[in-house]
Amino acid sequence: MTTLDIDAVKTFVTIAELRSFTRAADALGTTQGAISVKLKRLERQVGHRLIERTPRLVRLSAQGAEFLAPARELLAAHDRAVAGLSSARRRFSLGIATHVGAPELPTLLARLNAHDPMLTIEVRLDDARDLLDTFDRGMIDAVIIFRDDDRRDGVVLGPDHFGWFATPDFLHRDGEPFRLAASSPACGILNTATRALDAAALPWTETFLGCGAFAVADAVSAGLAISVFSRRVAPPGTIEVTEKFGLPALPPSEIMLLSTLSDTRSRAALKTLASAFREHHRPPASAGSIAENTRTVAVAVGS
Structure with missing residues (x-):
């Protein structure tokens, strides 16, 4: 033939x-x-x-x-x-770790839609460990997380900076352990923070254990405890109390984009995603906000 x-x-x-x-x-x-x-x-x-x-x-x-x-x-x-x-309409699933937060989400969605209106974009906000497990099982196309010592195969989107946050009227008495809110299992960021407390000989106790970063944010906003957040996404109504309570400064981290997609259309979408995130990224502010009611979002863009 x-x-x-x-x-x-x-x-x-x-x-x-x-x-x-x-x-x-x-x-x-x-x-x-x-x-x-x-x-x-x-x-x-x-x-x-x-x-x-x-x-x-x-x-x-x-x-x-x-x-x-x-x-x-x-x-x-x-x-x-x-x-x-x-x-052909194509599905593109993106996971964003809740500790990374999603203030950039509207910009990311708008840029992806402008780049390829035939993408059906699914966005999932979840704990980094759950996202990585889903990603490693091939059930999600790309994830945005903080750099992990075991994951160096991603693209760096930019640095991020952390602080200790509490409500303005949060009361801490000298000599008492610092009351911490943590996710269960505790995230890597808070593990780093508790090691810094130990190194500074500052006592602490886990007053609140929540399932996920949103529960931790709610507990801190309610005045139950203090916790560590990116300065970009600190809970509404909270302030940074690092200097106020003499808490140790925390090292910065890097925000990473992980994906195994290799086809031309997907790689172009990932390049657009990274560019939009970097353009939106701003120097750390004293407080931010966690987007509400976005724990899992499925958006059909361009339909």
Whole structure:
């Protein structure tokens, strides 16, 4: 069975329609030599001369005239197949760790939609460990998390800075252990923070254990305890109390984008995502906000 070269078929149809190798080369953005090579290859494949060329005339041979209509149909079918692939709606699932937060989420969604309106974007906010488990099982396309010592295969989106936060009226008496709110299991950020407390010989106790970062944020906002947050996403109504209570300064971390997607369309979406995040990222402020009612969000963009 003979397999035809689409580029060669397109070259033949262009020559046949323009009746000129020079004009065909210009239309295809190539040279006369290149289209001559493609035409000869096609003629070898079909076993017939398709174009008769003299110094003063370019015309179809009898076989070329017979082949022209099927050649056009082949090109049209090829174009429909390519258009169908490029316009098909595709699902893109993105996980964002709750400790990273999502103040950038509206910007990310808007940029992804502008880049590819045929993406159905699913956004999930969850604890980093659960997201990584889902990601490693191939159930989510990409995740945004803080850098982990065991995960160095991602793209760095930018730095992040942390502080101790509590409500303005939170009461702590000298000599008493600091009352901490933590997720269960405790996140890596808080583990780093408690090690800093131990190194500074400051006593602490876990007053509140919640399932996930949102529960911890609620506990801190309610005045039950203090905890560690990125300065970008500190709970509403809280203030940083690092200096007020003489708490240890915390080291910065890096925000990472992890994905194993390799097809061209997905890689372009990931590049857009990283660019939008970096453009939105701002130097740390004294307080931020955690987006409410966005624990799991599924957004069909462009539908």
